[in-house]
Amino acid sequence: MSLRISALKYVEEIKNGSITAEEFVSKTIERIQKVDPKLHAYLSLNDKAIEQARAVDKKIKSKNVGVCIGMPISIKDNICVKGTKTTCASKMLEDFVAPYDATVVSRLKDQDAIIVGKTNLDEFAMGFTTEFSAFGPSKNPWNTEYVPGGSSGGSAVAVSALECIASLGSDTGGSVRNPASFCSIVGLKPTYGLISRHGLISYSNSIEQIGPMARTVEDVAFMLNIIAGIDSHDNTTVDNQKQDYLKEINAGVNGKKIGIVKEMTQEGVDKQVSSATNKAISNLEKLGASFEEISLDMVKYSVAAYYTITATEAGSNLARYDNLRYGYNFDLEGYEFNSYISKARRNFGPEVTRRMILGGYVPSAGHAGRYFLKAMKVKSKLTSEINEALKKVDMLLSPTVPVLPFKFGEKIDDPIALFLVDINTVTANLTGKPAISVPFEFSNGLPIGIQLLGKPLHDKQLLQAAYALQNTVKLPEVPI
Amino acid sequence: MVSKEEIKHIAKLMRIEIDDHVVHIDRVQKIISYFDILDKANVESEELDVKEQAIEELRDDKYILYDEKLIQSLKNYKGSYIRAPKMS
Numbered sequence: 001m002s003l004r005i006s007a008l009k010y011v012e013e014i015k016n017g018s019i020t021a022e023e024f025v026s027k028t029i030e031r032i033q034k035v036d037p038k039l040h041a042y043l044s045l046n047d048k049a050i051e052q053a054r055a056v057d058k059k060i061k062s063k064n065v066g067v068c069i070g071m072p073i074s075i076k077d078n079i080c081v082k083g084t085k086t087t088c089a090s091k092m093l094e095d096f097v098a099p100y101d102a103t104v105v106s107r108l109k110d111q112d113a114i115i116v117g118k119t120n121l122d123e124f125a126m127g128f129t130t131e132f133s134a135f136g137p138s139k140n141p142w143n144t145e146y147v148p149g150g151s152s153g154g155s156a157v158a159v160s161a162l163e164c165i166a167s168l169g170s171d172t173g174g175s176v177r178n179p180a181s182f183c184s185i186v187g188l189k190p191t192y193g194l195i196s197r198h199g200l201i202s203y204s205n206s207i208e209q210i211g212p213m214a215r216t217v218e219d220v221a222f223m224l225n226i227i228a229g230i231d232s233h234d235n236t237t238v239d240n241q242k243q244d245y246l247k248e249i250n251a252g253v254n255g256k257k258i259g260i261v262k263e264m265t266q267e268g269v270d271k272q273v274s275s276a277t278n279k280a281i282s283n284l285e286k287l288g289a290s291f292e293e294i295s296l297d298m299v300k301y302s303v304a305a306y307y308t309i310t311a312t313e314a315g316s317n318l319a320r321y322d323n324l325r326y327g328y329n330f331d332l333e334g335y336e337f338n339s340y341i342s343k344a345r346r347n348f349g350p351e352v353t354r355r356m357i358l359g360g361y362v363p364s365a366g367h368a369g370r371y372f373l374k375a376m377k378v379k380s381k382l383t384s385e386i387n388e389a390l391k392k393v394d395m396l397l398s399p400t401v402p403v404l405p406f407k408f409g410e411k412i413d414d415p416i417a418l419f420l421v422d423i424n425t426v427t428a429n430l431t432g433k434p435a436i437s438v439p440f441e442f443s444n445g446l447p448i449g450i451q452l453l454g455k456p457l458h459d460k461q462l463l464q465a466a467y468a469l470q471n472t473v474k475l476p477e478v479p480i
Numbered sequence: 481m482v483s484k485e486e487i488k489h490i491a492k493l494m495r496i497e498i499d500d501h502v503v504h505i506d507r508v509q510k511i512i513s514y515f516d517i518l519d520k521a522n523v524e525s526e527e528l529d530v531k532e533q534a535i536e537e538l539r540d541d542k543y544i545l546y547d548e549k550l551i552q553s554l555k556n557y558k559g560s561y562i563r564a565p566k567m568s
Contacts, residue, residue, distance in 0.1 A: 099550055232539050301521040308515055315494065322495075324564050325554065332556055332565045340565040341495045350504065353496055357487060357508050360494040362515070371515055377523035415507050416514050 003031055003162040004477070007071060007219040010165055014060065014069045021060070021070025025053035025114055028072040032117070032163045035480055040138045041157035043077045044085050045117040056112045066111030067226065073108060074164040076155050077118040078125050079210065080199040081105050084115075088201055089133035090123045091347040092321050094328050102199020103234065104168055104210050104227045111226050116164055120154030123349045125170055125203050126314070127151050128178055128421050131412050132351040140183060141480045143445055146405040149182030151175040155213050156183040161480055166214040166223050172204050173306050174400075174425025176211035177437035181400035181449025184439040184475060186220050186466070187213045189425075191456045192432035193238040195224075196231035202317040204310040205236075207429040217438065217467040221245035224459065243460060251464040254288030257393040258452075258465075263299035264398035264424045272443035273399045280440055280450045281397065283472035284465075294389045294396060298382035299427060303419050305382070306426040308362050308375035315359020318352065321345065354415075383431045390433075390455050395465060398424045400437040400449035424451060434459045436466045439475055482512045 001019050013019045029049060036042055046052075049072070056070035075081055078088045080098035082105075087093045101109065108115070122132035130137040130153035140148040141161040148157045152169025156179030159167050169176040171189035180187025188211045195210045202208075212223035225246060230239045258281075265277055281291055298305075323330055323344035330344050348356070362371035389396065402424055411418045428435035435453040442448065450469060454462035484505050491498045498504045548560075556563035 097553065099547070099553060235533075235538055298521065301518055304515045304517045307511070308518070319494075324556065324562055327555060329555060332563060335565045337565045337567040338495060342497045345496055348496075353498065354504055354508055354511070356494050356496050357491050357498070357504065358511060360490040361482070361487070361508075361512065364490065371512075371518065373528075374518040374521065374523060375515075376528055377526040378518060378521050380529040381521075381523050381526050383529055415511050419511075419514070 001027060003027060006216045007165050007214060007222050010071055011067070011069055021053040021056045021114070022050060025049050025070060025072050025116065028116060028164060035161055036163060038139060038144060038480070039141055039157050039161055040136055041119055041154045041161065041163055042074070042117040043087060043089065043120050043135055043154065046084070046115055049114050049116050052114050056114070059112065068108065068111040068113035071113050071166070072116040072164045073113045074117050074119045074155060074158045074167040075105060075115055076121055076152050076167070076169045078121060078170060078201040079105060079168060080201070081115055081118065084118060086118065086201065088124045089121045089135055090349065090352065091134045091328065092323070092345070093326060096326050100199065103196035103231045105199065107227050119152070119158050119167060122151040122153070123352050124201070124314070124318070125151040125172060125175055126351050126355055128174070128418060129412065130154065131408065132349055134349050137408065140405055141478050142184065142447055145407055146446065147182065147408055149179030149401070149405065152213065153179045156180055156185055156187070159183070159185045159213050159215060160478055162478065166212060166219055168227070169211055169213050170200055170208055171211045171429065172208040172310060173429050174422040176213060177400050177425050177435060177449070177451060178422065180213055180437040181439070182405040182447060184447035184449070185213055185215050186217050186436065186438055186470070187211060188220050188224065188436045188459070189428055189434065190224065190228065190459050191434045193236045194228050194240060194434070194457070194459060196234040196237050198231055198233035204313040205317070206313060207309070217463055217470045218246060218249055220436070221249055221463045238457065240457070245460050245463055249464055249467045252287060253284055253465050253468045256289045256395070256465060258284065258289050258291050259294035259389055259393035259396045260291055261299065261396050261398045262293055262295045264402070268420070268423070269399060269402040270404055272404060273402060273448055276441040276443070276448040277399045277450065280469060284469060287468055287472070292393065294393065296382065296385045296389065296427070298378055298385055299423065301378045302382060302426050302430060303423050305375040305378035306422070306430060307358070307419060308371050309379065311355050311358035312363045312372055314355045318356050318359070379430045382427060386427065386431050386433065394454070395462060396453040398451050400424060400451040404443055404446045404448065428453050432456060434462050436462055438466045438469050440469070440473055442476065482509055
């Protein structure tokens with residue numbers, strides 16, 4: 001039995017009786033125990049996973065079993081799983097036990113998925129390397145001296161290193177796609193509203209989405225089929241008419257027009273990343289797609305707009321952490337109300353502390369016009385530009401990240417260098433569009449991913465193109 | 481450039497203690513200076529993209545009684561109330 005199998009293959013093998021859920025989940029837990037001390041993908045594990053898998057095996061016999069049939073899935077630790085710690089990789093929430101399941105989690109459980117554990121992230125999902133996790137970073141399984149990307153770095157590592165079949169991350173500015181690219185897996189940031197955010201601990205509500213991460217495009221489509229769709233707990237969700245994202249996934253790209261975003265493919269892009277992008281274009285051309293260059297002038301301001309908007313929303317969202325309703329053991333006695341909260345908040349890590357200060361500054365009286373309002377106008381103009389572009393072409397292509405994965409400590413002291421890592425990913429969030437990262441090539445053993453960005457609610461067409469691109473390459477197996 | 485005093489003032493309003501963290505002030509200054517790039521975007525005349533949603537499209541404003549267990553999961557509570565430090 002191989003842990004390398006896809007979600008679809010897992011379902012097939014369970015159905016034909018060649019494996020049982022208990023065997024597969026047990027082997028997955030053994031794998032986690034073996035490799036996770038080196039990789040640190042997980043913050044906590046479900047100690048009832050094997051027992052739950054055994055119960056699913058019994059359901060198989062009664063023919064009343066969900067489509068996941070005991071599949072081991074991990075969940076980013078900013079998504080609530082009832083009765084388990086949900087820490088957001090923060091000392092502030094070190095002891096917080098979620099009192100309910102996020103909608104995405106209850107939908108997976110309804111389909112008999114086994115939640116094997118909660119995965120590492122940058123504290124409150126603020127970062128792109130997992131170096132800001134209060135519990136230590138995750139390591140890239142392709143080379144453990146390198147960052148795995150973030151903030152959903154733990155999820156990407158767990159999927160890549162065969163510590164689960166699939167995972168759920170969250171993507172506010174690239175936090176699913178960036179680690180997917182750095183760890184050579186597939187990551188989808190769906191159209192805004194396609195997946196319920198109920199139970200996702202809020203960072204920047206107006207642009208963030210939960211996204212599936214897996215080793216193949218078809219597995220991401222399989223996950224999307226389960227978790228997408230309207231939810232009364234999240235008013236921003238849209239009715240997807242129960243679309244089947246797996247059906248016709250092999251539709252191909254023949255006749256599709258694809259835009260190459262000038263501002264995401266030229267200046268500041270590593271040579272190797274640029275060469276991989278050109279190869280991806282050539283591969284898709286051979287399959288019948290045509291390409292034209294598209295310019296989105298606002299992209300050069302998108303990172304500043306993104307950080308202004310997200311800091312503002314984060315400043316408001318983080319205000320709930322007063323250590324009175326959620327928090328850690330810190331005695332009230334001897335403190336006045338405000339000084340207690342200030343002292344308790346010393347448990348926020350450095351990046352979260354800075355984002356709170358920024359979140360107070362950029363929308364404040366006297367500064368809002370210069371920063372927040374202008375950022376919102378950039379967002380608006382970027383949306384108009386991309387909508388115009390998507391009238392001419394079916395989707396856009398760029399490298400997911402303009403640089404190769406980098407070593408720990410390389411960018412952590414330079415906030416601007418770190419910000420610019422996400423120049424190619426924030427546009428999809430600011431404009432609500434779906435975007436996917438597809439693993440495409442390696443340079444000196446380090447993965448390179450290609451991003452496709454589509455029209456809103458055309459996630460299915462995006463997955464079809466991603467599937468076509470995926471099948472033009474054969475990539476190596478993870479060395480760990 | 482935004483002054484150190486201004487950053488300290490904002491931090492105080494956000495109930496964040498940064499007195500002994502000079503590195504925060506330096507980085508926040510750097511980041512805010514980077515945000516000045518927005519001045520070059522030439523978007524003054526741009527209309528804001530406002531989304532409208534009819535009230536009837538919103539979910540019902542239902543009152544759901546909290547679960548007693550929620551209160552018991554708090555670190556400091558008395559009866560059905562959250563305990564907090566005194567306000568000056």
